[in-house]
Structure formats: C-alpha cells, structure tokens
Amino acid sequence: MKKTKTKLTGISLLLAIAMTVMSACGANGNNAANSGAQPTTSPSAETASPSAETTPASEEPTPETQDEGTLTVYLNDFDDIIGPMFEAATGHKINLVKGNGAEIMSRIQAEKGNPHWDVVWLDAMPTVYGMGEDNQLLTDWVPDNAAKLKDTYQAYVPANKSFYPTGAHAAGIIVYNTNAYTADQAPNSWDDFAKPEFKGAVGMADPAIAAPAFPFVARFFSEKQLDGGKTFFDSLFANGLKVYPKNPNVAAALSSGEIKAAALQESNAYGLVNSGEPIGIIWPEDGAPASVRVAAIQKNTKNPNAAKAFVNFLLDPATQQQLIDQGDESYFEPSVPGVNPKADRAADANLVAADAAWAFEHEAEIKQWFADKAVK
Template sequence: MVRRKTVTALLALSLSLAVSACGAQNASQNAAGPAAEGQAPAGTEASTAPEASTAPSKSDEPLVVYLNDFDEIIQPMFEQATGYKLELVSGNGAELASRIEAEKGNPHWDVVWMDSMPLIDQLGKTGRLLEGWTPADIGNLTDFASGLVPANGTYYPTGAHAAAVIAYNTKAFTKDTAPKTWADLADAKFKNALGMADPAVAAPAYPFVSYFFQSQGMDAAKGYFDSLFKNGMHVYPKNPNVAKALTGGEIKAAALQESNAYALKNKGEPVDIIWPAEGAPASVRVAAIQKETKHLEAAKAFVEFLLDPKTQQALIDKGEESYFEPSAKGVNAKADRAGDAKLVLAEAAWAGEHEGEIKQWFADKAVK
C-alpha cells in the first residue's frame, strides 16, 4: 500500500513562490542536513580552516545568513577568520523558501546558502540578488562547479551531493540481489519494499525527481514514477524518516540522500550503498547575496570564504553534512565516498520553472 503525503501548509506556502517571469511557481527543497538528515561519523581527521584573524569585529551589526539546518560550524570559523559577526537563521528548505517570499518587500537576510539551486536561480532572474560580482578565487572552481555559475553571476556553488543513491538493507538483499539501477526500482520483485523522501518537503528529493522529468520528458517521467507508486513505493516526509524505515525493516531499499546513507553504514547499521552507473541526481548547494544588503563587504567576504579550499576541506573533515563533492580544486572528498561516484542533474533554470508543477503532481499522486 503506497503511503502518500498530502499537501501540507509548507507545500502550499512553497508553491506560492511565483518568482519566474513566465509564471512558474517555485518552492524550495529541504536540505537533508545530518542533524535532520543523519549525522556523519565523528573521528575524521580535521583539516585547517582559513587562518584566524585577531582583528576586532568590523561591524556592530551581524551579517544575516539563511541556510539549511546543518553546518552551523561555519559561524565560528568565519567570525574567527574575518572579524565579521554572523547571525545564522536555519531551517528546512520549505521553511526558508516561505520566509524569503514573505520578506520579499523587506528582506531580513544578507546571504542565502542552501541546497536550493532552482529556487535561487529564480530569485536571480527576478532581480532579487546581487548581479555581476565575481569572487576573487573564481578560477579555482572545478569544471563541474564552474559550469553551474549563471551568466549574471547571481550565485556560486559551494558543493554538490547525491540527492539519492540506492541504499538497501543487507538483511534483505545482497549486492547481487539488490536493485542496481533506477529502472530496477520498478521491478515487481521489489514490490512494497521501496521508499523515498517527499519532493515537496525534503530538499534533496526535488533535485532527485526533477532530473528524471527533464532527462526523460514530463510524460515519460510521470510514467516512471507511476510505476514506482504501483510497485508500492512508500513516500516519507524527509530522508531521516526514510533511513529509519530502512533500518527498522518497514522498507528494504530506498532512494536515500548520500550523507544519510553513509551515516547509517558508518554507524554499523545493516545498510549498503549502490551508486547507479547512470549517475545519481545531484543536489547543489549555492550561495547568493541579497541585492539590497547593507553589509555588502561582509557578504562578499562570506561567499569567498565558502569557496576557499581550506573552508571546504574543514566542512568535509569536521562538518555535519560532510559527504559532498567540493566545488573548489584541491579539496579531498571523504575517503570512503565511492571513487567512481557520478553526479547528474537537471538544469537549474528548467527545474525552477517547473518546480511547482512537478511538486503538485506528486502531491496529487500521494496517498495518506
């Protein structure tokens, strides 16, 4: 029996984001931070963040950053390195998207740093972000990351992670019997055994589904996900709910965000991970500056800090959401992250323009 999620108040608020010039609705994803989306294991070797500054705070007013509810360690790192004060406002993607929209006429934020590239791309297209500024170390972006920077320079990627890999319970399947491709999830032998997060609530779940909708076409993607629903796929609000169902035996395999999947495996849970050869849809974390910020110098310094290889290495070595592909060259991903991990993704503009339509389709399909 398919567990279905109805349209929640958060979805209703998210779907109200009419930031596209062509009238497409825009909602936000919930970033699957490890406090909310599974804690990465402790004990990894810590790298050195950018050198600390002994300078006093440069302003009595803090720089306000809206970010997903993880990696709050960025605050002491940034303050110590630069002397600027930082105020973090954290939440899941839907909460922050609703807040940004509610403050449209009077933004309370200076910088947004979220796993919500389609949403932020739409904010840039409607003139709500600083344009034309280029960070000093832009030449150090990887080829993958540099290809994601919009022509108007409204946001910059700080990393990307798999919105979903295939995770399976080793008590139910072996590597030979577990699903190995996204198409395998529709196989009748996995009837009622599968789970995924709700794209209307969990930030990584929308990049996951939007990739199929763009790469396959709207009708073909609807057919694919219809086949998963008919195969008894369970839909949970967020990735931690999926992880709990997977280890508890309610489901036996899942499309699960990678930090959650690795956290389970590293904790000794009976879980293993498969990266489909065709690629895992990516969720990209980006940073953007609010156009009317009164703290432009500090905002630019914060974005450049996020792009610094030392900062990204520190987030991988010590951060909560530590499993990701860095955007800066010279940064080492987690040693146990698959060496052949392949990320694929929908174009930000396309995903932003179709976000409301796709999420509404899933909401209409959902059964409580």
Template sequence: MKREWRKTAGVAAGLLSLLAVTACGGQNQNAAGAAANGNNQGAEATATATSTAVPTDTATSTNAGGETLTVYLNDFDAVIGEMFEKKSGIKLNIVSGNGAEIMSRIEAEKGNPQWDVVWIDAMPSIYGLDAKDQLLTGWTPENVAGLKDNYESLIPEDGSYYPTGAHASGIIVYNKTTVKGTDIPASWEDLKKAAYKGKLGMADPAIAAPAYPFVASFFEDKGMDGGKEYFNHLMEQGLRVYPKNPQVVQALTSGEIDIAALQESNAYSMLSAGEPVELVWPEEGAPASVRVAAIQKNTDKADAAKQFVSFLLEPEVQQELIDSGDESYFEPSAEGATPKADRAKGAKLNFTDAAYASEHEAEIKQWFADQAVQ
C-alpha cells in the same frame, strides 16, 4: 483504483499549502523535526553565531555596526559561523530550517527581506529568486578561478549565485539481510521491479531539499510524461514517501522498507553506524543536489556578504567542512579540496539544468502532491 502510494507522517495536506506559498526546495534535516524523531543531525548554535530554527517571528542582524550577517541556511554546518568569525571578525546570525521553510520565509519577506545571504541545497529555487530579481548580481569572487570546471559552468552569467559543492540527492541503499543476490538493484530502472513492491522509500520532493533535484533529474532525462510514468510505476507498487531523509533512514532501520533512494550523507551515516545496509552508486550516475550561496539584492552589508561567499569557495574552508562539518559527504567545488576517503571513488553526479528544474518546480511538486490524495 485507489493509489497505493503511501504518504507518511501526515504531510500530504501540508504540501498544498507549501506549494501555494512558493515553489521551493526542501531539506533533509530539520532541527526541530530531527529532535522530535530522535535524530540529532540538526545544526546547533555555536559560541559565535546565533542559530534560529525557522519559522520564527524575526530574524534580524544583531549588530548595529554592520558586523553581523544574517545567513539563511539549511539545517547543516552551523559551524560555519565560528569559522567565518575567526577568519574575518564578522559574526553570523544563522537562521536554519529545511529548504521548504527557508524558501517560504524568503517569499514571505520579499517586501522587507531580513536576510543577507542564503546558502542552501536548492539551486533551482535560488535560480528562481534570480529570475524574480531578488539577488545581487554583477559581481565575481576573486577566487572563482579556483573552482573545478564543472562547477564554474554552473555559475549563471549574471553572477547571482555560486556553487560550494554537491552531493548525491539520492543513491540506492538496501538492507543486505533481506535483499540479496540477483534481487540487489543496480540501476534506477531496477527499482521498477515487481519484487520491490511495498519495499521502496524516498524523501518528499516538496519538503526535503535534495529530493526535488532527485526527481527533477528523472523528469529532465525522460521528459515530463516519462518522468510521471516512471514515478507512477513506483507509486503503484506502494512507494513510501517520507517528509525528509532522516525518516527514510528510520524506515530502513526499522524494516518498514528494504530499499531506498537516500541522500548520500544519510546513507554513509547508516554505514558508519553499523546498520546492515549496502550502498549502490548506479553506473548511470546519481542526481546531484548543488549547494549554492547567494546575496540578497538590497542588503546594506554587501561587502561583508561578498566576503562570506568568497570564504565558502576557499578549498581550505570546504576541506574543513568535509573533515568536521555536519554534512560532510559531498563533492567540493574548489580545486584542492578532496571528498571523504570512504566516499565511493569515481562517484558520478548528474547535474540537472537549473533553468529547467526551476521552470518546472511548481508543476512537478504539485503533481507529486496530487498523487498523495488520489
């Protein structure tokens, strides 16, 4: 029987080529894609930081004296360049793109890396870079003791990357004008109900950075066979998979779908925009997407790179990102920084083991890609 899973925006063919390049994380807000789809959520250049949307031909530091760091960044919080230069005098050359683009670029440059720091919502992919001996290890930021216990526990023994916070890679969002009463889903298992046939959507785990940790959480919890069974059930009911979370938002807004597993910043943006939606944080928790920073092993600007990573761990910096950043709905990793007031109190995040998610990343993404062509 022909599978009913609907892969939107013609991305199915591109998935296999992405997977062939690298097993990588994705991201929910691509600057160029957002503009093409009327979405203005991509990061832009600041007065003190060069912002380059990937892929481009070059991404090199522009300061011969070593005062410019090249930072590979998801399409969020380009404001960090101005913040860091004001504090340190060091400029950032920000190269931004979705997670698949960033990780593909790092893979393509592995013989001649052009980046100094990567800061991205893709802890499993960064764990994979560490396994390939591409990250600077054996150093500890002086302010690491200021991290919350559950984030300090995420730091690998070799100190190859550090968590700056986490957000829900997916919470349940539903159209309250069409989904009411007992039809309102309360848990992830509820999404399997026949009443939601053809009404459910999510972002693509091979493209959107938060979408991979979202699906990986189910595979870790249920096992590989159980994870496939769960998503197979949704696919057989016509699950719609969109390239990134902003396209999921558009589908909810247009009425193409009524229910979604949606990254939390996008979900809260819908609320603030007055869209007729409600959010559900399942009692069992929401899969977390952890944002981590890591330094390229052979950078000649290690001291400046360490300053930048330490800067990202400061509670004042995380608070400023929460108060005025592009991706402001997240749980900060530093003690002393507090989430937005309208973020659900006691929101539970479930952290997937980075080693497990990295080990199975290519397999899980390939499985999803295979379902799209059946």
C-alpha cells in the same frame, strides 16, 4: 572742473580693479584645468592637452560601504561549524537561521517586502536560480575564489552571476537493508525500483519538503521530459513507492525495516553505515542525481562586505576541506580543486544534475504533480 576730473579718475580705478579680479579668476580657472579637473567643454578640448593627467570624477575612489550589523545567513539545517569558522577567519559576526528547504523558502517568501537575510546557502540550485530571475539577488559580482571553480561548477554559475556553487552531493543514491537483500539481490538501477520483487519496499523523501529531494526528482523529469518523468514515477507509485517528509525519516524507516531499499541522500546513507546500521550503498552506473549547494546574496543586503566575504569564504579550498573533515554534512563533492572528499566515499561517484533554468521553470508543476501522486 577739478571735481569732475577726480570723479572720472575714481571710476577708472574701480574698472581697473574689476578687470584685475576677472583676470585672476580666469587664471585660476586655467590652473584648475591644468591641475587635472574634469573639463566641461567639448571632447576637442580634452585632446588639446594630451599630456594632462585627467581623472573623471566617476573613477575617483569612494569610501567602502559600511555594514550595518550582524550577517544573517539562511541555510539548510547542516554544518553548524560554518559560523565559528567564518567568524574566526574574517572577524565578521554571523547569525545562522536553519531549516529544511520548504521552511527556508517560506520564510524568504514571507519576508519578500522586507528581507531579514543577507545570504542564502541552500541545496536548491533551481529555486535559487528562480530568485535571481525574480530580481531578489545581487548580480554581476564575482568573488575572487570563483576563479578556482572546477569546470563543471563554472558551468553552473548563471549568466547574471547571481549565485555560486560550493559543492554537490547525491540527492539520492540506492541504499538497501542488508538483512533483507544481498548486494546481488538489491536494486542496482533506478528502473529496478519498479520491479515486482521490490513492491512496497522502496522509499524516498518528499520533493516539496526536503531540499535535496526536488533536485533528485528534477533530474529524471529533465532527462525524460515531463511526460517521460511522469511515466517513470507512475511506475514507482504503482509498485508501492513510499514518500517521507525528509531524508532522516527515510533513513529511520530503512533502519526499522519499514522499507528495505530507498533513494537516500548520501550523507544520510553514509551516516547509517558509519553508525553500524545494516545498510549497503550502491552508486548506479547511470549516475546519481545531484543536489548542487549554492550561495547567493540578497540584492539589498545591509551587510555587503560580510556577505561577499562569506560567499568567497565558502569557495576557499581550505574551507571546503574543513567542512569535509569536520562538518555535519561532510559527504559531498567539492566545487574547487585541491580538496579531498571523504576516504570512504565512492571514488567513481557519478553525479548528474538537472539544468537549473529548466528545473525552475517546471518546479511548481512537478512538485504539485508529485504531491498529488504521493497523497494517493
């Protein structure tokens, strides 16, 4: 009998200990809830303690993603100074891969399954717009300096925020050899290129090769629509329009006298004037087709911090001013206020750009039609 009583007492003791542990666990759970842990019960449990400062796990700060290496930027063959400028300002290392529009886009297309680039910076707003539509670009990210964009340039930013404009320049202005024409004799409008007195005397760059040349052509097609654009350029081809691969080739033909007038990208035009060539410049009253330079980030970039820093850097007024003051392609209209264009650039320069979505939709058709005509 005595042994049975002892056995029951031991069991009672074990039960008491177990109940004490369970009670302690329950108390710790209550303390955890009161200390701010996200509740897992119904919403009513959350509202039962309005004074509790709860922080959902999804809102807790996370470590910044680390870059894996050197930032690689694919860009048109301009502005070598941007690399040293960026590295000095931010400390990020940068690798510039340069080429004309066709070369850069061919490289991007070839690497589509395994991109080697982090940022693309091109005179090709319609093409880059298409990359955004093709899910190749980082979207819905807003650089701090985007708030500084002029209204005109804010309007260029697509709804998905896949790229940002860093400026624009004339994809083509009217230039002429002053040994051949006076200012009064030279063509003063785009329609003048079809006049008999300029037969065989006019040239331009190939829109399938030169990055600014497609925005030039696209402006006429978007303004006049496809049939009207074809009619317009048919009139120029019928009058002996010559097509050269790139704008420097057009400039060389103009200087040599091979052609006497041209639609020439503005940095090339002012470069000829500044080097002492007998060249006159005319900004047509109906506007010069604009090539909008845009920057975009590759969707799966392995260097997101440097990539975002680079795009933001391009939108800084100080950066754009330095590019104008010291850059190779220094003749352009800045996309942010507080930046002074070149003093000799026309104060009344009127830039008109084709709608990026429309131009992208019809890009392949226009380039193919133009290529067929140029070959003939």
